[in-house]
Amino acid sequence: xxxxxxxxxxxxxxxxxxxxxxxxxxxxxxxxxxxxxxxxxxxxxxxxxxxxxxxxxxxxxxxxxxxxxxxxxxxxxxxxxxxxxxxxxxxxxxxxxxxxxxxxxxxxxxxxxxxxxxxxxxxxxxxxxxxxxxxxxxxxxxxxxxxxxxxxxxxxxxxxxxxxxxxxxxxxxxxxxxxxxxxxxxxxxxxxxxxxxxxxxxxxxxxxxxxxxxxxxxxxxxxxxxxxxxxxxxxxxxxxxxxxxxxxxxxxxxxxxxxxxxxxxxxxxxxxxxxxxxxxxxxxxxxxxxxxxxxxxxxxxxxxxxxxxxxxxxxxxxxxxxxxxxxxxxxxxxxxxxxxxxxxxxxxxxxxxxxxxxxxxxxxxxxxxxxxxxxxxxxxxxxxxxxxxxxxxxxxxxxxxxxxxxxxxxxxxxxxxxxxxxxxxxxxxxxxxxxxxxxxxxxxxxxxxxxxxxxxxxxxxxxxxxxxxxxxxxxxxxxxxxxxxxxxxxxxxxxxxxxxxxxxxxxxxxxxxxxxxxxxxxxxxxxxxxxxxxxxxxxxxxxxxxxxxxxxxxxxxxxxxxxxxxxxxxxxxxxxxxxx
Amino acid sequence: xxxxxxxxxxxxxxxxxxxxxxxxxxxxxxxxxxxxxxxxxxxxxxxxxxxxxxx
Numbered sequence: 070x071x072x073x074x075x076x077x078x079x080x081x082x083x084x085x086x087x088x089x090x091x092x093x094x095x096x097x098x099x100x101x102x103x104x105x106x107x108x109x110x111x112x113x114x115x116x117x118x119x120x121x122x123x124x125x126x127x128x129x130x131x132x133x134x135x136x137x138x139x140x141x142x143x144x145x146x147x148x149x150x151x152x153x154x155x156x157x158x159x160x161x162x163x164x165x166x167x168x169x170x171x172x173x174x175x176x177x178x179x180x181x182x183x184x185x186x187x188x189x190x191x192x193x194x195x196x197x198x199x200x201x202x203x204x205x206x207x208x209x210x211x212x213x214x215x216x217x218x219x220x221x222x223x224x225x226x227x228x229x230x231x232x233x234x235x236x237x238x239x240x241x242x243x244x245x246x247x248x249x250x251x252x253x254x255x256x257x258x259x260x261x262x263x264x265x266x267x268x269x270x271x272x273x274x275x276x277x278x279x280x281x282x283x284x285x286x287x288x289x290x291x292x293x294x295x296x297x298x299x300x301x302x303x304x305x306x307x308x309x310x311x312x313x314x315x316x317x318x319x320x321x322x323x324x325x326x327x328x329x330x331x332x333x334x335x336x337x338x339x340x341x342x343x344x345x346x347x348x349x350x351x352x353x354x355x356x357x358x359x360x361x362x363x364x365x366x367x368x369x370x371x372x373x374x375x376x377x378x379x380x381x382x383x384x385x386x387x388x389x390x391x392x393x394x395x396x397x398x399x400x401x402x403x404x405x406x407x408x409x410x411x412x413x414x415x416x417x418x419x420x421x422x423x424x425x426x427x428x429x430x431x432x433x434x435x436x437x438x439x440x441x442x443x444x445x446x447x448x449x450x451x452x453x454x455x456x457x458x459x460x461x462x463x464x465x466x467x468x469x470x471x472x473x474x475x476x477x478x479x480x481x482x483x484x485x486x487x488x489x490x491x492x493x494x495x496x497x498x499x500x501x502x503x504x505x506x507x508x509x510x511x512x513x514x515x516x517x518x519x520x521x522x523x524x525x526x527x528x529x530x531x532x533x534x535x536x537x538x539x540x541x542x543x544x545x546x547x548x549x550x551x552x553x554x555x556x557x558x559x560x561x562x563x564x565x566x567x568x569x570x571x572x573x574x575x576x577x578x579x580x581x582x583x584x585x586x587x588x589x590x591x592x593x594x595x596x597x598x599x600x601x602x603x604x605x606x607x608x609x610x611x612x613x614x615x616x617x618x619x620x621x622x623x624x625x626x627x628x629x630x631x632x633x634x635x636x637x638x639x640x641x642x643x644x645x646x647x648x649x
Numbered sequence: 650x651x652x653x654x655x656x657x658x659x660x661x662x663x664x665x666x667x668x669x670x671x672x673x674x675x676x677x678x679x680x681x682x683x684x685x686x687x688x689x690x691x692x693x694x695x696x697x698x699x700x701x702x703x704x
Contacts, residue, residue, distance in 0.1 A: 143696070150689040154682040282703025289696040307693075342681075343673060349685045353692055 070215060074482030081252060081486035082229065085245055085493065089233025092244040098522035102238035102529045103170055103505040105334040113243050114344030117331045118322070119352070120246030120494035125207035125226075126465075128257065128359065128491050133379075133467035135363025139288040141305045143360055145615070146353050148315030152322060153349030157342045159577050160323045165338040170509045171502075172329040172573070179576040181584035182514070187591060188569050189510035192326055193503060195565040197536065200499040201227075201543020202561070207488050208544060210465050213382040214473060215485075223544045230493040231537035234500050235530050239334050242497045249490040256480075256487035257359065263476055264365040269372050271418055277368035284371075286364045289357070302611040313615030316622050317563065320570035326502035327495075366471050371414050373475075374407040375441075378448050379466040386459045392451045403444050410437045496540065504532035563614045564602055567621020568595045574622060575629045582633045590628035594621055 070078075095101035109117070134142045160172075169175055173192070177185035204227035211226075212219040233241045265274050272280075281287050293299055293306030303309065322328045322345065335341040377400055378384055387396045413430040420427040452459030472484045508529050513520060520528070568591050575587050598621045604610040612620075672678045 147689065147693065150685045154685055157678065157682070278703055285704070287703040288700055290693070290700045339671070339673070342678065346681050346685055350688055353689065357692075357696075 070481060070485070071478045073479040074485070077479050077482030078486045078489075081483070082489055085249060085490060086229060086232055088248055089230075089241045089245040090236055093233065093237030093241045095238055095240045097526045099170060099505075099509070099525050099529065101240075102526055103330065103501065103509075105238070105240040105243060107334060108336050109240075109243055109334040109340070110336065111340040111343035111347070113247055114332050114335045114340055115347045115351075116247045116250045117243040117334070117498070118328055118344060118348050119355075120250045120491075121327055121331055121498035122321075122352075122495070123250075123253070123491055124203045124495035125488045125492035126203065128253065128487060129207060129210060129468060130465050131356065131359045132363030132366055133464040135286060135360040136367045136467045137464050138305075139286040140357070140360040140364060141288045141291045143289055143353065143357050144291070144305050144307055144310030145314050146318075146356050147307070147310035148312065149318040149352050150349035151311070151315050152318035153345045155319055156323050157345055160573070161332065161341050161345065162338055163577070164329065164333060165341065170333070171326050171506050172324050173326070173506065173510050176572065176576060180587055184572060184584050184588045184591070185510060186514075187588060188324070188572055189326075189506050191565045191569055191595070192324075193506055195561060196325065196327060196499055196503055197539060198543060199561050200496055200503070200536075200540040202547050203492060203495055203499070204540055204544035205547040206465070207492050209548060210469060211485065211488065213380060214466065214469055219548055220545060223541055223548075226489060226492050227496055227537065227541040227544055230497045231500070231534060234497045234537065235533045238529070238533070239330060239501055242501050243331065243334055245497065246494045249494045252483075253487045253491050253494075256483050257362065259480060260472065260476065260484055261358070261362045261365065263480065264362060264369050264471070267475055268365075268369055269415070269418070272368070272372065274365075276418070277365055280368040280371050281364035284367065286367055301616065302613050304613045304615065309613055309615045313613070313619055316570060316618035317566060317615060320566035320618060320622070321562065324566070324569045324573050326506050327499045330502045330505055331498060363468065366468060369471070369475075372411060374404070374411060376470065377403045377444060379463040379470045380460065381470075383452055383459045383461075383463070384448075386457060387448070387451055390451070390454075390457045392454075392457070396448075396451070399444055399447060403441070406437050406440055406444075410434065410441075413437070500533050500536050500540065503536040504529055507532045507536070560602070560614045563617040563621075564598055565595070565621075567598060567618035568625055569621075570618070571622040571625025571629075574626055579626070579629065579633075582629045586632035587625065587629045590625050590632055594624035594628060597624060 096106055100106055131142065163175060164172065167175060167178060169178075171189065173185045173189040176188055204223055208219060208222040208226045211217055212222045233245060265277065268277055278287065291303075291306045293303040293308055299308070300306075332341040332344055335344060384396070387393070413433045416430040417427060417434070420430065449461040451457060452461040469484075469488075472481055476484065508525065512528065512532075513525065571594065572587055572591050575582050575590075598617050601610055601612060601620060602614070602617060605612055605614075672681055675681055675684075
């Protein structure tokens with residue numbers, strides 16, 4: 070990185086920390102520390118929930134995903150607006166009226182302490198681990214691309230934000246997220262403008278869209294049907310996006326404390342609802358535009374030489390393996406083909422569509438594309454070799470490789486700052502929520518010692534700090550996970566979210582079901598969901614991870630109903646008339 | 650309309666979750682909900698034609 074890049078990066082990061090510290094003044098009690106004295110306006114709520122959901126991986130992986138798999142990933146968010154509506158009708162009024170700190174507190178009021186403890190524990194487990202992965206994902210990419218030390222990158226990615234998160238709690242988190250998101254969007258808009266600007270002069274935005282479209286990258290809507298059969302293992306299609314995405318979003322925004330904690334900071338129920346509904350309006354178009362940048366990068370590389378593998382550190386791994394000589398030969402052939410590709414693409418752009426020249430260039434490009442595909446497959450196969458032990462997926466590296474190689478000085482620093490800020494926004498909210506669940510659902514709930522508001526405030530700061538350290542350690546341990554980390558985070562969420570959502574839906578809609586029935590159902594269905602995931606991994610079952618949310622939620626609802634009927638009958642026979 | 654029961658320090662009670670605060674810009678929140686869903690439907694239709702046009 071050049072000196073201007075370092076100046077932009079350091080200034081932005083230091084600026085955010087200082088801003089976070091300036092916004093740190095809150096009342097020294099739980100209300101002030103975790104709920105910002107319930108004083109936040111709707112637009113901060115909106116930016117805060119968006120900043121919490123959009124992690125660094127969102128901005129790194131999404132353009133890469135569009136580059137390799139097309140834009141169909143946007144369908145994953147189709148269920149989100151519907152979930153926002155259900156949340157505003159069901160969850161938000163209840164949470165506000167009960168004036169709770171964590172979503173799980175409601176479950177004790179509705180059921181019993183064990184159901185609250187179980188769901189809060191599942192949240193801590195899932196959110197603690199996934200926050201660690203959220204730190205390690207961008208760290209691995211940056212350290213690999215820029216040659217930074219992974220440990221220090223993890224510490225900067227997950228550690229610096231602890232300063233203002235510990236000091237200012239939810240208020241500092243919300244206000245820094247507002248500034249972070251403005252910088253993030255500014256950076257992404259500039260990157261989008263630059264990629265179009267860097268296209269050859271005769272290629273405009275719509276030409277680039279046609280290039281992407283011809284290569285199948287503008288597949289925004291896919292049905293998931295193949296030969297009249299629905300493919301349950303297809304991750305992103307209209308049905309899985311609307312149904313699976315709805316359950317995932319409802320669970321994430323309604324039962325994950327990292328989100329619930331954001332909209333509980335609102336000064337009224339009205340402000341919470343407005344923030345959530347506007348999120349429902351802007352999320353899908355925002356994700357569409359981020360993916361569109363990936364398609365523009367794809368179009369850009371049709372007129373420029375594309376690296377044989379975007380993660381160059383993995384090519385170095387191959388250079389030190391038995392494939393060294395074969396790699397040189399393959400790379401040589403590939404580079405020649407890339408020069409030819411650029412030439413033929415320019416011919417196609419200039420020639421008349423009905424001319425022979427056009428048709429010849431088209432057929433030459435087809436054979437180059439086939440050869441390229443074969444080369445890339447070979448490299449992935451070599452990296453997948455057990456002796457090499459490489460990472461054969463370079464999706465997450467595509468966008469940043471383009472940024473580092475082609476964007477002007479200063480902008481590179483800004484886009485690396487964007488990655489840091491996006492990570493900080495989601496990690497800060499996660500730490501705040503992990504601390505709130507720990508103190509409210511466990512420490513305060515089970516401690517026999519009476520705590521003063523000041524004791525609670527100091528303890529909350531300590532828990533935030535300790536969770537920060539825990540997540541950085543997890544990030545360091547997750548270094549070897551590899552592959553597409555965005556999916557690792559989503560899969561991990563899907564293992565728990567559905568069951569937790571099921572418990573909440575029973576709480577809201579099945580008033581006759583009591584604590585024992587829902588607790589036992591939740592434990593059984595959680596084991597079932599984990600079993601299905603393991604069978605899926607082994608290839609025995611074919612089910613995309615998004616459907617695990619549906620299985621978890623409907624499983625708990627159905628089993629609770631069965632268990633309740635069974636227990637009620639038993640209680641009636643025993644002469645008791647208690648809800649279970 | 651949905652109700653839920655809660656145990657509280659003051660004992661069990663039933664709360665009506667539809668005791669809403671006034672919505673901004675529209676007469677009731679239902680218009681907001683309709684706006685979000687209709688906007689999603691329009692986006693999906695737009696994406697469908699977008700996919701068709703460029704495929």
